[in-house]
Amino acid sequence: MIFGTTPAGDTVDRHVLSNGRMRAAVLTLGAIVQSIELPDGGDVVLGLPTVADYLERSRYFGAVVGRYGNRIANGRFTLDGVTYQLPLNNNGHSLHGGERGFDKRLWYADPDGERAVRLTYVSKDGEEGYPGTLTTSVTYTLTDEDELRIDYHATTDAPTVLNLTNHSYFTLGRPADVRGHIVTIEADHYLDVDEGKIPLPGPPTPVQGTPYDFTVPTRVGDRLDGCYDHCYVLRPGGVVRVEEPVSGRAMEVTTTEPGVQFYTGHMLDGVATPYDRFAGLCLETQRFPDAPNRPDFPSAVLRPGEEHRSTTAYRFTW
Helix, strand or coil, rough: CEEEEECCCCEEEEEEECCCCCCCEECCCCCCEEECCCCCCCCCCEEECCCCHHHHHCCCCCEEEEEEEEEEHHEEECCCEEEEEECEEECCCEEEECCCCHHHHHHHHEECCCEEEEEEEEECHHHCCCCCCEEEEEEEEEEEEEEEEEEEEECCCEEEEECEEECCCCCCCCCCHHHCEEECCCCEEEEEEEECCCCCCCEEECCCCCCCCCCCCCHHHHHHHHEEEEEEEEECCCCCECCCCCCCCCCEECCEEEEEECCCCCCCCCCCCCCCCCCCEEEEEEHHHHHHHCCCCCCCCCCCCCCEEEEEEEEECC
């Protein structure tokens, strides 16, 4: 069905998935997850009502961000001896693909029955400063296990860097305030950052003995006033679990990626954005921020003839 049109007159479609219990709505703008509805009537992601809202008032709500999710220091990286300059759209750094990243692009949708839809976008060589023409597909599936599974696939015709993730804001209770959520992150280390949120030199920092330790279930608002925006280095097969004690809802996140950016929405303001502070939390599974400039991090380079594949699943109980 048609969701709306862009200022240029392009149509944005809305695809509704169902596994017989859950429903999820996905937009062709930004491959956005607009809603995830549970059988108890709860919508557990923050969505927006119009195309204009997504283009003008969104902080990446529900979108796939790329070509490189998270930050690249000074918007610059060198690959095979060539230095590339990206837009500086976040305090002197490049964030989530630049001024007009994947979140603001129209994707082509190919539905697969009631449960799945594949969205494809071709990013041309030089778009937002990135080298190589990159073909990306993202498949959303509602499974029998009550998961929203996201399968990412990408190929390129020239060496490039890539970090794809979904930027949904989750809230398992109402009113929306995630400081009461209980979070467990199976990660023994996190990436400490400078004022620009660029990882500091050196190895990842142990969480033990710090306010960043979520290896045991911890209420979000109990430390640091609930303000988190850090990448965690997941244990092999590490799981993230979120529980909301009043509603009884829970979410479990699994991924093939090495890290997860845990962000608690404290920079939402209810003015420039439709939602107030702490209205939702993000769990962006990904490669590490600034990896193109950090040979000690897992590589984010994709070359011709290679395929990027990754899977993240968000499983819900209620």
